[in-house]
Amino acid sequence: MLFSGNGLPVDDDILDRILTFCPTFQTLQSTMITSKSFYRVFQTHPKSITRAVAYNAVGPALPQALRVLRYPYDEYNTPDADPAAMVEACEEDHLISVITAEEKQKLQENSRIVVKLENIYSLRHKDRTSKTSLLTSEESWRFQRAMYRIMLFCNLFPSTSYSEDMDDECIEKIRRQRTAMLKEYPTTELQELHSVTKFLQGICEEVAPDASLVQMLLSTGPYGAMTIWENRSYDTLEEDLEFPDFDDDDVDLKLFSRYFSLPLENIWTMRKVTPPKDEDPVSKWILDQVNGANDTCSKCAAPGGLQLYTEANWDRFPIYLPNLLKHHLKQNSTITQPFYVATAQLAQPENLAAFIGDLFSFTTRTSPEFDGWMRTDSYCNACLVKFLEEHLWIWFLDERIKGGWTPPENCWYGWNCRTQVHKRFHAETKNHLCVPIKGDAI
Ligand SMILES: [Zn+2]
Ligand SMILES: [Zn+2]
Structure with a gap:
């Protein structure tokens, strides 16, 4: 018999009840170690207590x-x-x-x-x-x-x-x-x-x-x-x-x-049962209700339901980040090489999710179009891709500067410059991680 804080004895039935509430086998084990009374009660009903704990655990x-x-x-x-x-x-x-x-x-x-x-x-x-x-x-x-x-x-x-x-x-x-x-x-x-x-x-x-x-x-x-x-x-x-x-x-x-x-x-x-149809949703027969099945993209109102991206599923976003470098930046090897190195750790899904979340702090530095884009919103694939394309290169510019890089003079054509693709000298001596201030460079 165990004595409670006020000195009153605690009934064996209550101890038995406490043991059956253990959520896992480990908790059961550690509870028994705490007192001989628990151990003794367990020995009297090992089967029913184990069964109850197994039910709690499984x-x-x-x-x-x-x-x-x-x-x-x-x-x-x-x-x-x-x-x-x-x-x-x-x-x-x-x-x-x-x-x-x-x-x-x-x-x-x-x-x-x-x-x-x-x-x-x-x-x-x-x-x-x-x-x-x-x-x-x-x-x-x-x-x-x-x-x-x-x-x-x-x-x-x-x-x-x-x-x-x-x-x-x-x-x-x-x-x-x-x-x-x-x-x-x-x-x-x-x-x-x-x-x-x-x-x-x-x-x-x-x-x-x-x-x-x-x-x-x-x-x-x-x-x-x-x-x-x-x-x-x-x-x-x-x-x-x-x-x-x-x-x-x-x-x-x-x-x-x-x-x-x-x-x-x-x-x-x-x-003689009607077979399930190919187009039946996976939720049929398991779920009584699906949450957000008719939800639309917070930005463009495209329908998406459970396919929409949110913080909980960003890590499943199927992207190859270098493809999302803006315009001709993705063909400039003086950009892509250090970019591969800087984003290597993002191959880990949990890192990718945190990274996408961090990009939302850059919205004030892009066009007013992105005012009010929140990390807590839901996005369709097209909108999330657009968001990443507009913000990824700004993040990378900051990243390089943090790493000790001093950007050379900005090229007038910025990320839109075509010369950066085929003239290495130009690519190396001008900065292209910037907004164009002139039209297309041939
Ligand atoms: Zn959208
Ligand atoms: Zn250029």
Whole structure:
């Protein structure tokens, strides 16, 4: 029994209750270390307390998250495995037994991936102004439940399962297994799962030039999609997962083709359900409401909705900064060379976002057109490009002067001068990071 500040004893039931409120396994651990009473109470109900904390840490998709950990993949990762047995193995609604230390660790690792993906999903499809998920608890549950089921599916049918001696019959068997594994879920939850696969596919499509490659990347599952999003490429994934060499002509891509869509299509047909349409938004079946879907650009009123740029998604702006140097500056190598050096660190997305934010402090030095352009506004692609073109060179001029550069005399034609492109002597002896005071120089 623990004594409270006023000397009154605190009931064991209350201690038990306090333990069940721990948000993570680490907090549970440190709370138990604080007093013997907590430790003793935990020892009396280890199962229910662990379960409560697991629920706090992982959320209501805990049964799906546990199945991902406990599924006996090795037993079934073969084309000859019986689909019915695969479905029955370690079902979601089995009682949650004691969660081992290793499982706790893995639960938290997987939960980190799922939460990160939910943040990305929220930014792209729910609300473009926040980097942290704004999904309601109901929406989050649908999303996470589907994501864990996708994780299980990808673990069971991994990209690495490809082998050269797989014939059509083999592939047909695997396809039957895939359909069986998804067929155990109710239609509404499969529709949710379909939307989440569409979201993952969108991430893969941003980096993959080819539809077959996208399907292979999809088979790397939630971990793969998260890695692709973070690195904006699938290069590291190729090394990590050792998936088949896509350029190798012998690789039979049939094994990956329509990875999720084929089994889902089989199920829609079997159940006589209208299949989802290609043009359905990714938010369908997951979100009850999308924030700012009809928003327009703060400057030109172009429609954009969630595609508009805000502080929360600047770091996703697909730009190559040297292309945004104004007019002929981008062809002047005495400018571009030091510019590459000065902007090298902006290849890091978080640096790029902070950098774009800083450029808003230069608006007073450009034309009155930019009065009132705020970093907190929403911009369409064209307006953000225009803003960057007008401000980037001024930032660079300051940057060079700060670095000890003394600008030579201004060229009359400034950034618009064409001579700077083909006459190196002129480019070196005149400053072109300035506003033209005369018309075109030939
Ligand atoms: Zn605009
Ligand atoms: Zn010039």
